[in-house]
Amino acid sequence: MRTIMAIVEVVDETALELAHAARSLGEVHLTAAVFGAEDAGCAELARYFDRVVNFPLSPGAVFDAEHAAAALTPWLAAEQPFLILLSHTNNGLDLAPLLAARLDLPMLADCLELGLRDEQLTAVRTLYAGKVHARVVADAKGGALATLRPGAFDGDEAIDRGGRIETAAVPPGPPARRRLLETVAAEAGSVDxxxxxxxxxxxxxxxxxxxxxxxxxxxxxxxxxxxxxxxxxxxxxxxxxxxxxxxxxxxxxxxxxxxxxxxxxxxxxxxxxxxxxxxxxxxxxxxxxxxxxxxxxxxxxxxxxxxxxxxxxxxx
Amino acid sequence: MHFELDKGQKDIQRAARDFAKGEFDKELALQLEKDHAYPEKIWKKACAEGFIGLHFPDEYGGSDYGILENALVVEEFCRRDSGIGAALLTAHFACEIILHHGSPEQKSNYLPRVTGGECLSAGAFTEPMHGSDITSMSTTAVRDGDDWLINGVKTFITNAGHCGFYVVLVQTDVDAKHRGESMFVVDADLPGIEVASVGEKMGLKMIPTGEVSLKNVRVPGSALLGIENQGFYQVLQFFDESRIEVAAQAVGTAQGAFDRALEYIKGREQFGIKIAKFQAIQHKLAEMATQLELARLITYKAAWLADHKKPDTKLSAMAKYYAGKVASEVASESIQMFGGYGYITEFEVERFYRDARITEIYEGTREIQKNIIAGQVLGKLP
Amino acid sequence: MNIIVCIKRVADTSEAEIVIQRGGQGLEEEDFAWGINEWDNFAVEAAVQLKEQHGGVVTAMTLGGEDDEEVLRRALAMGCDEAVHLCDEAFAGADAWGIAKALAAAVRGRSYDLLLCGAVSGDAGGGQVGGFLAGLLDLPLVALATCLEVGSGNGGTGGVARVRHEVESGLERVVEVDLPAVVTVQTGINEPRYVSIRGIRKVAGAEVQVLDGAALGLQAAELGSAGARVRLEELFLPPRGEGAEVLEGSDEEIVQRLVEMLHQRGGL
CATH class of the missing domain: 3.40.50.1220 (TPP-binding domain)
Structure with a gap:
């Protein structure tokens, strides 16, 4: 059975969309890699995914693409999934191409539809801000990575898959080259x-x-x-x-x-x-x-x- | 022989297009037109970016480009908006005379103020009784010690009342007709200068146009521009250049009207089909496109000749005559293609038409251009 | 502070009618206005502003055909110091990966503190090239920058940049990143200047360095469509789906109908 890894930033609708898109490709074994999720979050994911791998974050830390890329690269290289899926969000833009390059995988970005044809991954994506659509294809023999446009796919139905929950061991790497200083909200306006x-x-x-x-x-x-x-x-x-x-x-x-x-x-x-x-x-x-x-x-x-x-x- | 702009010229064309796209706004243009207001902010920005007087030397705030490069900018500006474009191209009107005939002091005093956006300039040639005929002037300048005293009335003066100085054509030798004409640079704030309205204009509504009366206006001897009694020839030489600029204005205005008509007919349906599919429309379009191409070619050729030290009076006149005619015709046909909407201000083409018409009138009417062309073709008749 | 800024010439289709060529492999391009990718224009401005504050050399780089030189000339006129044009017929049909590989090959061996890209392009819009470059060159990446400041840094010998960038839910994060780094630039980070006539004049004689595949040490199989990992099968117009109920009639009728609908279906 083909294995698919979904990289989950936060446990929300986009995670279910990744699951649904993955399941639409046929019989697959589906793993969610999630960062710093609480038990409840992992349990929620386990209803949709066959396996949930939680990458611990140090106290107070949040999902960070640089950190995630460092942690995921060796893990994914070892797991060798058939397909890696991410949401085409801002964090996805920060992480996915970096990951694809490090793993030397073909990448389909911002997909509206995803399909499988023999060993080829097909997708529909937009050009010129949505004025044109393109059907594209990538050879996925050696694996591939795709980012999915949030909202373009249905969320997966809640069938309790009873996924196995594990915690990933992240070996200490070199010091991060990018460090979070602060998170800021858009400047407060008088209206909400x-x-x-x-x-x-x-x-x-x-x-x-x-x-x-x-x-x-x-x-x-x-x-x-x-x-x-x-x-x-x-x-x-x-x-x-x-x-x-x-x-x-x-x-x-x-x-x-x-x-x-x-x-x-x-x-x-x-x-x-x-x-x-x-x-x-x-x-x-x-x-x-x-x-x-x-x-x-x-x-x-x-x-x-x-x-x-x-x-x-x-x-x- | 090759018919392509070089890379630098294309860069300039694109820069002008970007600037016009970023700064000229349809709603703003309609408002300025309604208010008869000069596009002050855009003009200042255009100066800051080096678009005004780019064909002047570096030392006077220009960029050492030629008449062709200036024509490209004028064309792009007028294409985006015939009114704002015209306001910008006339910002440096008559400065070329200072450039070619002025003393070093006059050049460094006046030209940087115009390229730097400190003031507009104006040329005061036309008189109420003379129009395009400038072979003798009623306005006079008479010596008074080291000074001159200027008296007379000039009319249809672009930028009147809104400029820093006037280049004035006067009679210094009243008996010598055109051989007794001279030019002066006259600061606009001198005592004795008064500006009156010439009335409501058909187009060019953002540009102030007025009648300038000069009563005992005292200017120093250093205000004489060029050589005494050579003013007529200096003006003729200026017109050889300025007519190319008007031709470029006409080409841009025609292209702007054409662009709008083209977009309209591609979208508009009548009787269930796009009107662009009607042969009557297609043939009209073909004529307009051909006219435009010819007008542009002759304008660029006239500019190229002037830039290569071969200014050609006949070709400049032909360019202005033909491009002006094309502008009026293409803008008029564009209105026709829009049908009823073409008659409505919102849709812009009626304004392009009104602004196009001036190119057949100012800096020598089309009849004067024909006189010049015929004179050049015939030579001296026995 | 040496900066390399990667830019692309794209078609602006906002005012053009989209017509797909027979065979679905391309678009009819007559109506297109071409110019620098909007995001890249902000990246060029960011690079030039940093140079104006800290000194150094800004190099603009693009991959494309002969016509694409115009965006390099534009970047020079805006204040970039050098321009590199990756130009080879064999590059035709390159995907984002191919573009990034060629850019990476051209960047290697140069001294730089920052590698700037537009966050996405107005045509393909995958937002991948910056991230690919970071991966290929083993540099840290910050995507979607809305503010960019640098401390020290002189030609790849260290220093840090402070970058504010967009994450989810309307939030932004400020990160400190070691240089050299790749930063992809979001629109609105600055106000790009116009290309001025004086700017054009200054670079009238500037040379654009042209590099082909061989000069970059790339094999034919890695170039253009031959090396593309993502291939285009077909272009098509987006299905209108259910789409909007489009109101027709005079403005008066339309607006009247709209008010009714807002009342009934919008609950006004």
Whole structure:
């Protein structure tokens, strides 16, 4: 039976997605490698994985890609799994390619689908921020590594697999070349968009900082908070605390109104809980329309003020 | 013979494109246009990045490039936005006369202020009674000791009231017609200078255009620009260069309108099909693309000749005449392709059209260009 | 502080219509605007700023065809000191691994404190090259940097950098990393300057060093599509799936309908 190793940063939905993707490849023996998990976490993983290997962390330490790469490289080299799976998260970006290079394995990054054809691993991944999809293939005879886009795969069903839990012995290596100094939250804003029921999210399509006004005004009419995509924060037009996405906040509103938002997976990765998603965008090919419930292709500079007017009229 | 820009020229083209993409914004342009406001911030930034007067020598804040490189920048700027582009290209208007004929003091006093974004410049040639005919001036300069006293009225002056100085064409020998014309650099804040509006313009709404009256404006002898009584010839020489810049403005404006029309027809459907699939549209598009290519070629050739010390009056006039005509026609057809939307300010092409029309008027109307071309072709008739 | 910054020329498809070529192996490129990868532009700016603070030499490096030289010239005009172009017909079809192997070969033997890359590219977007380089060169890696400061360090003889980088849940971590190191740069880390006319003028005569596969000591089997570990089978347009219900009509009608929907389905 083929062995697959899933590298688990934290025990959450992404771990179940890794498990599900692995199981979809046929009969496999599935191991989760996890860092500094508590007993409960290991037990939870054992319901989905055939084996759970816990890499202990020194007290107070957190998952760190440099440390993980150092610990995993000799272990994986010895175990020789058929496939290594990671989530394509920020930590995944920090760890996976490093691991692939050290283990000299082919790597498929940011996969939306994963398949097996003889000794070849196939995947679907995106190009040009989702405008194009590509079916790619890698020869996996000598093993392979793949990172999976969070949310692209279903989570595995809870069948209690009764996985064996063990603790890995990490031999002391050379002193770490990278040392954690501190963890910092995005600078605190006056608002907490994670608690908002209605979010009006604004993206690059707004073009100019001055134009944010129409969005803020619409949000006021809706009693909503304004959220935004990364480029808006990069330009310092809105504070980081309003950024939704894999590098920003995770939100779960009831209504998500995306204005001039193209819909990159990094942004959508922060939109949880399946809100009623409305997209207004000039570009009919924007990936946001593939996931929105309702789409309007048109000029937001006309539509947004009009929408505000109608909403205010309705409220009386 | 080869028809390709060199690497450095392509770098400049890309840099201008990036700058325009980053700084020129449609909504901002519409607002500036509405407010009749000069794009002050963008102009200062353009100066800081070296785009204004890049064809001036290093020592005056330029980068020692040629007229062709300047034309490439002008084209890219106008392509992105005909209004902001025009405002930037006229920021250094008439400075080339100082560059070619000015004293070392005049050059180091005036040119770095323009390239450095301290002030705009202006050329005051046209008079209410003369228009494009500059063979004799009503404005006079009369010696008064070591000074000169200037009197007269200049009209349609770009940057009037918003510039640091004017390059003024005057009559110094009233009996000698064009052989008695001279030029002066006149600081804009001198007593006796007053600026009045010329009225609402069709286009170029971000650029101040006014009537400048000079009443006993006293300037020192050192304000004489070039050689006394050679002003007419100095202006003609200037026009050989500046018309290339206007031609580049026209090419960029035409290209900008064309880009917008092209994008529109590829997306717009009528009767269930993309209008780009209609042959009538395709043929029109083919004509526009061909016109654009020709206008660009003749503009680049005129610039290339000027840069290779072979300035060609006829070719400069041809470039300005033809590119101006193409700009008006292509912008007009672009409006047509947009249909009703083309008539709406939001969709920009009507503004490109209004801004295109000036290229057939200023720095010599198209009729004057034809006179020049015919004169050069015919030579002296017996 | 010697820095090598690895950059890539990519197509900007944001305003282009995507048309896949027959056979599914490529895209129709006429409409594409080409330029430096957005993340790489931030990396170049970061490198130049570090040089301006600490002195040293910044070398820009790219792998690609002749047209790709433009991004090197651009980097020089922004303030990089040297440019290296890995250019060989045999590189065509290289995957991220092949690109990283060639870059690693070109980097070996040079003196540097920092190796900067954009965190991802706007085209393939796998975010792998930086990590591969760290693995191939046995250097520490920090991915997704949002702030980068260096202490000492002169040509690979030690020193440390303080890097703030993105991890999960909107958190960032500040790490100290021994130099030389690989850092991949996230957008927003700085405000990249424009390429100025004076910048272009300064580098008008600059030489770009061109290296082919043989100069890098790479075998034909390691190059381009021959050496690719990940091969493209087919490009296709993303399935629209269920997708959005797209509202049609005049702005007035659309907005009216939208208000109704927000009321009914959004519970407003």
């Amino acid at each position: 968009i994670t608690q908002a029921e209605i979010l009006v999210a604004v993206g690059r399509g707004i073009e100019e900082q001055e134009n944010l006004e129409i969005v803020q005004s619409l949000a006021a009419a809706l009693d909503a908070e304004v959220a935004c995509t990364r480029p808006i924060v990069d330009k310092n037009w809105l504070p980081k605390s309003r950024q939704v996405g894999t590098s920003g906040q995770s939100v779960s509103p009831k209504v998500y109104l995306a204005i001039g938002v193209s819909g990159s997976f990094q942004h959508l990765g922060g939109v949880k809980g399946k809100p009623f998603l409305v997209a207004i965008n000039q570009d009919a090919a924007a990936p946001i329309f593939a996931v929105a419930d309702v789409g309007v292709v048109g000029d937001l500079f006309d539509l947004v003020p009009l929408l505000e007017e109608k909403i205010r009229a309705r409220k009386g």
